[in-house]
Amino acid sequence: MSITVSSLQEDINSPNHPLYLHQQDHPGLILISKKLTGFDNYSSWRRSIMIVLNAKNKLKIVTGERTEPDAISNIKALWERTNDMIISWILNTVTDQISNSLNLVSNAAELWKELQEHYAQLDGHTIFQLANEITKLKQEGNSVEIYYRKLKGFWDEMDALEAPYTCTYTCNCENGRTSGERDQRKKVISVSHGIG
Structure with a gap:
């Protein structure tokens, strides 16, 4: 059986x-x-x-x-x-x-x-502070790993604030892909801005 x-x-x-x-x-x-x-x-x-x-x-x-x-x-x-x-x-x-x-x-x-x-209400002030922290973050004397961990922590916190509701659907549409690509570009720009 x-x-x-x-x-x-x-x-x-x-x-x-x-x-x-x-x-x-x-x-x-x-x-x-x-x-x-x-x-x-x-x-x-x-x-x-x-x-x-x-x-x-x-x-x-x-x-x-x-x-x-x-x-x-x-x-x-x-x-x-x-x-x-x-x-x-x-x-x-x-x-x-x-x-x-x-x-x-x-x-x-x-x-x-x-x-x-x-x-779970969006707090505009907190989002602004996080965006500011991301912009100000520099690698300086830290290793790339430490710099990336700090940056990823800010990104994760920002994602949690901006998307407090769980979606149970997987989006494969063009708008979903475009939005995801836009988010990735923003992250790449902030990384390249902070290294050095």
């Missing part, structure tokens, strides 16, 4: 199932050491928590891809338990001030959406 990937994913006792909780999972678990403090670190916090939630196979619950089952479903209680666990994990990684305003949210996807709507 062969076992398919889809049957493994639907086995609630399998670690591949989004509702599966490991025996070491508990509400007090702190998934990342970085705490969300506000607008200033939302992008990096979001990226870190998404990586961990994906590694624990819980990201689909947070993004709403795995929705709450009907009241008569045999996995409703398990979904509620997993949902509450995820809410606890997220609240453990935000400051008390932020956490106190979110304590009444009872759905992990709603909590995620509320955080995104509140903190």
Whole structure:
């Protein structure tokens, strides 16, 4: 008898199932050491928590891809338990001030959406500062590797600020290619400007 990937994913006792909780999972678990403090670190916090939630196979619950089952479903209680666990994990990684305003949210996807709507707003001042840092960055006495790491860090932060919403589609159209090529040209220009 062969076992398919889809049957493994639907086995609630399998670690591949989004509702599966490991025996070491508990509400007090702190998934990342970085705490969300506000607008200033939302992008990096979001990226870190998404990586961990994906590694624990819980990201689909947070993004709403795995929705709450009907009241008569045999996995409703398990979904509620997993949902509450995820809410606890997220609240453990935000400051008390932020956490106190979110304590009444009872759905992990709603909590995620509320955080995104509140903190993912584009901050023109921060984008301007990053663009300025990229322009001012010089290799000077640093190795190319150190210079590139600093520059890439700025680019990654800029990308996170300018594209806070995850797109699940792969774009192969002409506009997508042109936009990507334009971004690459900007990066090449900033690299050639800073080396020397």
